Amino acid sequence: MCGRYTITEEIEVLQGRFEFENAHIDFKPRYNVAPGQNALVVVKSDSRYLYMMSWGFVPFWAKDESIGYKLINARGETLSEKPIFKRLFEEKRCLVLADGFFEWKQLGKGKVKVPMRFVLKDRRPFAFAGLWDIWQDPQGKEQQTFTIITTGANEIVRPIHDRMPVILKREDEEEWLDPENKKIDRLSSLLKPFPSELMDVYAVSTIVNSTKNDRPECIREFGGQPIIF
Numbered sequence: 001m002c003g004r005y006t007i008t009e010e011i012e013v014l015q016g017r018f019e020f021e022n023a024h025i026d027f028k029p030r031y032n033v034a035p036g037q038n039a040l041v042v043v044k045s046d047s048r049y050l051y052m053m054s055w056g057f058v059p060f061w062a063k064d065e066s067i068g069y070k071l072i073n074a075r076g077e078t079l080s081e082k083p084i085f086k087r088l089f090e091e092k093r094c095l096v097l098a099d100g101f102f103e104w105k106q107l108g109k110g111k112v113k114v115p116m117r118f119v120l121k122d123r124r125p126f127a128f129a130g131l132w133d134i135w136q137d138p139q140g141k142e143q144q145t146f147t148i149i150t151t152g153a154n155e156i157v158r159p160i161h162d163r164m165p166v167i168l169k170r171e172d173e174e175e176w177l178d179p180e181n182k183k184i185d186r187l188s189s190l191l192k193p194f195p196s197e198l199m200d201v202y203a204v205s206t207i208v209n210s211t212k213n214d215r216p217e218c219i220r221e222f223g224g225q226p227i228i229f
Helices: 011-018 065-070 083-091 170-177 184-189
Strands: 005-007 030-033 038-044 048-055 073-075 093-098 100-106 113-120 126-136 142-152 163-165 199-204 221-226
Touching: 005 093, 011 048, 011 093, 038 126, 038 142, 038 170, 048 065, 065 142, 083 093, 083 126, 083 184, 093 142, 093 170, 126 170, 170 184
Parallel strands: 048 142, 073 142
Antiparallel strands: 005 030, 005 100, 038 048, 038 093, 093 126, 100 113, 113 199, 126 142, 142 163, 199 221
8 A cells, every 4th residue: 555655856856757837836845745635646638737636535426525535545456347446547547746655664573663665766756656536525616636556565565565556667657647548458557566676665763653744854764774674
């Protein structure tokens, strides 16, 4: 799964990497993005556009937005089977911008859990595969929400968790975004574990445990050394 992540680059760097048209969004680097918070998402119509959307998918039929906390992730293996996601898989795919994500490693049989940050070896931004939609509350106010797609863990994530977010290869991002692309079998083939040899992992401070903490210390290496399994 994916329950917390980071996107720490400035908006100008992200625009150069993901080639979206608009960069006039009030955004500051995020070191601890949590469910229910707004985060950067790229969608495509005639061109690529950047939006701030709420993390946690809220179906159009929902009476309130609280269901979004249960739908922060969607299993890639069953997207075309689940009625709640099938239409979105065909019509409303997106890139969720990130540069790292967190999981917690349990030490021994005790209750101590060490937060770990997973990144690419080159420390560059990347995109999670996501789905999005528009929800309207009872007062008629519209809200854009998204979910992050997950898959089975690769070799570097598996010692900590059996699931991981789908990180798209850069060369696959355009195919995933293309609204004219209805090739479900081909799109499903993109939802696979990212190569573990291209990733790193290291321990961070437990300050990341609190969603109230969103500062550079959240991604600082704890003890200065990566964790090696």
